[in-house]
Amino acid sequence: MTEPDDVALVRRVQQGDLGAFEPLYRRHAARTYALCLRLTGDRMAAADRAQDVFVRAWERIGSFRGDSAFASWLHRLAVNVVLQDMRSTRRREARIMLDDTATAFAPEVRMDERIDLDAALLRLPPGARVVFVLHDIEGYGHDEIAKLLGNAPGTVRAQLWKARQMLMAENHS
Numbered sequence: 001m002t003e004p005d006d007v008a009l010v011r012r013v014q015q016g017d018l019g020a021f022e023p024l025y026r027r028h029a030a031r032t033y034a035l036c037l038r039l040t041g042d043r044m045a046a047a048d049r050a051q052d053v054f055v056r057a058w059e060r061i062g063s064f065r066g067d068s069a070f071a072s073w074l075h076r077l078a079v080n081v082v083l084q085d086m087r088s089t090r091r092r093e094a095r096i097m098l099d100d101t102a103t104a105f106a107p108e109v110r111m112d113e114r115i116d117l118d119a120a121l122l123r124l125p126p127g128a129r130v131v132f133v134l135h136d137i138e139g140y141g142h143d144e145i146a147k148l149l150g151n152a153p154g155t156v157r158a159q160l161w162k163a164r165q166m167l168m169a170e171n172h173s
Contacts, residue, residue, distance in 0.1 A: 006070035013061050021061070025054055028071060032078050038133045039082040041122045049085060053078045079134065083148060086126065120170050124163050131156050132163035 006027070012020035032053050037046035056077055064073055121129050130149070134140040135156075142160075146153040 007066050010061060010064050010066070010070055014064075021058060024057075024070070028074055029054070031071070032074060035075065035078050035133075035138070036082055038118070038121060038137060039079070039130055040086075041124075041126075041129060045085075049082050050078070052085070053081045056081055075138075079138075079148065083130070086130070120167055123170070124166055128159045128163035128166065131159040132167075135160050136164075 006024060009020045009024050013024070029050065033046055033050040036049040036053070037043060040046050040049060053074065057074055060077070064070065121133065124132065127149075131145055134145045134148070135142070140148070142153045142156050145151075146156045149156070
């Protein structure tokens with residue numbers, strides 16, 4: 001017997017079969033966590049945000065219409081949850097000094113020919129990191145990122161350029 005696809009599971013949840021949410025969670029938890037980790041640069045924050053994504057998915061499962069793949073819907077939800085948390089954090093704190101804490105999580109390590117992307121992402125300023133992950137890793141366009149972040153497309157391009165320059169400099173140091 002084959003496993004039900006995501007849409008079939010979503011329909012079951014929408015019809016009141018609460019147990020159908022667990023296989024959706026199991027299928028998508030690792031990818032959701034990985035996306036949250038790349039966006040936040042912090043394992044604890046990523047775990048918290050991934051949990052928030054599934055709580056939000058549970059709350060909003062009724063709004064899933066199936067126009068796109070469930071994975072795409074969940075991916076967009078994850079990006080929005082992380083960005084919303086970042087905005088809230090920025091409002092609470094005058095400035096996030098991630099660079100000071102990044103070294104505690106990723107000590108400076110030189111690699112011969114390649115960089116450790118996750119460690120390098122930790123050292124990027126938060127804005128540049130988010131833009132780089134969304135554009136170069138997740139495939140979002142400049143205008144789409146600008147809309148998600150509430151920035152001008154030119155700002156997104158500048159942050160992407162800055163992120164790429166910093167990553168190239170790290171790779172050549």
